[in-house]
Structures are given as structure tokens and as C-alpha cells.
Amino acid sequence: MEITSFIVMDILERAKELEARGIDVVHMEVGEPDFPTPPEVIEAGIESLRHRLTAYTQSVGIPRLREAISCYYRDAYGLDVDPDRIILTPGSSPALLAAIRIFTEGGKVCGLPDPGYPCYKNMVRFLGGRFRSLPVDEDTGFKVLRHQLDGVDVLVINSPANPTGAVYSREELGDLLEEAQSRGVAVISDEIYHGITYSEPATSVLEFTQDAIVINGFSKFFLMTGWRLGWMVVPRRMVRLVQSIAQNLFICPPAAAQYAALACFREDVLAQLREKVEIYCKRRDFIVGALNDMGLEVRVTPQGAFYVYARVSRYTRDSFLFAKRALEEAHIGITPGVDFGENQTHLYVRFSYANTLDRLREGMDRLRDWLATL
Numbered sequence: 001m002e003i004t005s006f007i008v009m010d011i012l013e014r015a016k017e018l019e020a021r022g023i024d025v026v027h028m029e030v031g032e033p034d035f036p037t038p039p040e041v042i043e044a045g046i047e048s049l050r051h052r053l054t055a056y057t058q059s060v061g062i063p064r065l066r067e068a069i070s071c072y073y074r075d076a077y078g079l080d081v082d083p084d085r086i087i088l089t090p091g092s093s094p095a096l097l098a099a100i101r102i103f104t105e106g107g108k109v110c111g112l113p114d115p116g117y118p119c120y121k122n123m124v125r126f127l128g129g130r131f132r133s134l135p136v137d138e139d140t141g142f143k144v145l146r147h148q149l150d151g152v153d154v155l156v157i158n159s160p161a162n163p164t165g166a167v168y169s170r171e172e173l174g175d176l177l178e179e180a181q182s183r184g185v186a187v188i189s190d191e192i193y194h195g196i197t198y199s200e201p202a203t204s205v206l207e208f209t210q211d212a213i214v215i216n217g218f219s220k221f222f223l224m225t226g227w228r229l230g231w232m233v234v235p236r237r238m239v240r241l242v243q244s245i246a247q248n249l250f251i252c253p254p255a256a257a258q259y260a261a262l263a264c265f266r267e268d269v270l271a272q273l274r275e276k277v278e279i280y281c282k283r284r285d286f287i288v289g290a291l292n293d294m295g296l297e298v299r300v301t302p303q304g305a306f307y308v309y310a311r312v313s314r315y316t317r318d319s320f321l322f323a324k325r326a327l328e329e330a331h332i333g334i335t336p337g338v339d340f341g342e343n344q345t346h347l348y349v350r351f352s353y354a355n356t357l358d359r360l361r362e363g364m365d366r367l368r369d370w371l372a373t374l
């Protein structure tokens, strides 16, 4: 089976080996928040364990959490989403897998942004499906355009995007969805980085269509990566099918994670989470400035998520070797563009700024010194 390794995980493992030998590594490769889960959420999880709520839950998740997510759509987006259409999953990854499987049934072709989140293509491969890369670049702000839907049956949209931080405006998203609808292209919208945006809040495709499958979860904005909890919003006609998939494949999402997640929607907790976004924003401004000063160009300022996709063509035409050497020689962890596809990806690397400003400063200092030796 042709599944490529998730290079960022390889880099992380090598970084851990160096650290075990006492070497200090500045991590800018990891794709998860550096902040712990809010204490109120942890407490809610512990409380559920104290109450011995350790059994399987409903396969689609506990009703209270599905309702809480429905209220969140109303409060944060002004959208009316019936809790029956909200299905909780063990992380958003299994939700993506299910969505891709449902829509690619019968040999349909999945259109994936390139560069884009590497697991999409590996999930399609794992499911025996077919995909087509949709090249995105700086000229279009790393966004898919309507004419690129030729030959595509299913479109995966990811806004804010990994690895570029691109965020589609409401108009851009509406335009793309209009085209998808007119061509009968099914849409999977991976909205896992919603909540982490720096100018306009991200628009959900649910504003335009109830026919798409929307993927979201508690890993990024809600700071709960290790709890493994995600959700999907599915078209009404698919509720029963997705419920059966959840019953057979997942049994149910982790119980403690679900009870903990209920606390995420408290106003005081949401306020804490929004503060973290302000912190990310300061880090973004710092790192984009530092990289541009070094000639690692960031031509499109990321508007969401916690990644910067920088051009390294001034120094190399091999982003993999560049990232490898940066780790071994400068002790900084970064992810080579080649992890994210094939479209010019040898000329880019991704920096994650899910790390403190002090550590990012240290990382940029090391990078500057190392570049001077090349």
C-alpha cells in the first residue's frame, strides 16, 4: 500500500532522539498548540471520572455535547445546525476518513489542495480511492480557484489551511461552493483551525450549503489534541449512514473527553481560548518579520492556524535536506514543504509558531547564524 510517512512525525522523532542526548532543540515543526487544555476542561474530565462515567457513550456522542456544539454554531456563526446532524468522533481524523470514504464511493476523484495537509492523500490511498492535486500558490493566496474543479468529483477545502495559513474570505468560499454545486462536486470542509484567525473570522461552508460534510474538532482552538475528540456535521440524509459507520468503526468517542469538552463552551473558557489566539497573532507577526529579514520569504501573510509557509529558494532547492540539516546542525525543528505535496514544495518549509516567543526568538537566532554558514 502506498502510504507516505508523515515527515513531520519523522522530524519530531529525530528531534526527540537529539533531546535524549541532552541537545536543546527549538520545536517549530509540531502541529499542535503549545498551551495545555484549560484547567476548567481538565477538571470537568476528572469530575466525570470521579462519577465513574467510564462506560461507552452513544456512538454519535453524548446528547448534551451535540447540543452544546449546535449552540456554538448559533452563537459563533449565527447558524442553525440541528444537533441530530452533529456526530462526535475520536478526533477529526476518523471523521475525515469516513467523509472521504462516503463521497469517493464508486471511484470518484478527490481534489486535494497542493500544498495541503498530507494525511488527506494518504487517507484516500488507504481507502483505495483516487485523488487529483489542485496546485495552489502565492499568486492566489494559496487558495483553490473555481476553474480547478475540472475532473474533480469531491473537493476538500481546508480554511484556515495547513500548511499555508490561508483563509478563504466569505466571497471566495461562496464563489467556490457555487461552482462546486453547479458541477455537482461534493464538498468536504475541514474546519479544524476555525477559531484561530487573525483578521476576519473563518466562514463555515454551512453558510452556503447543507449538503457538504463539515469536519471540526477539539484539537486546535480548544487545545485538546491528546483527548482525541472531533465532530462532523453531515447532510440530514446521511445521519443514519454515519451513525452506522460510527457504531461499527469507532464504537464511541472517548467518554471522559466528551464530558471534559462540555466545559469548552463556558464563556470564561472561550475567553481564555480567544486570548491564546491573540498570543499566536503576536508570534505570527514576529516570525513573519524575522523570516522575511533573513530572505526566507513569506509573500502571503498567514491569516489563520499557527503556521508560516516560507520560501527557502534563496538557500536550497531541496527543502527536505534543508530541514534535515537545520535539525542536525542548528537544532531547530521545521517541516519541509515536500511533506505537503509536490507543487513547488521543494522550495518551501513550514514553521509552526505553536511555541513561546522566547523559544521562537531563539529559533530565529539559530536559523540566522546557521544560514550565514551556508
Ligand SMILES: Cc1ncc(COP(=O)(O)O)c(C=O)c1O
Binding pocket: 031, 091, 092, 093, 094, 117, 158, 161, 162, 190, 192, 217, 218, 219, 225, 229, 230
Ligand atoms: C488540516 C488538519 N486536519 C485535521 C487534523 C487532525 O486533527 P485531529 O487531532 O482532530 O485528528 C490536523 C492535525 O494536524 C490538521 O492539520
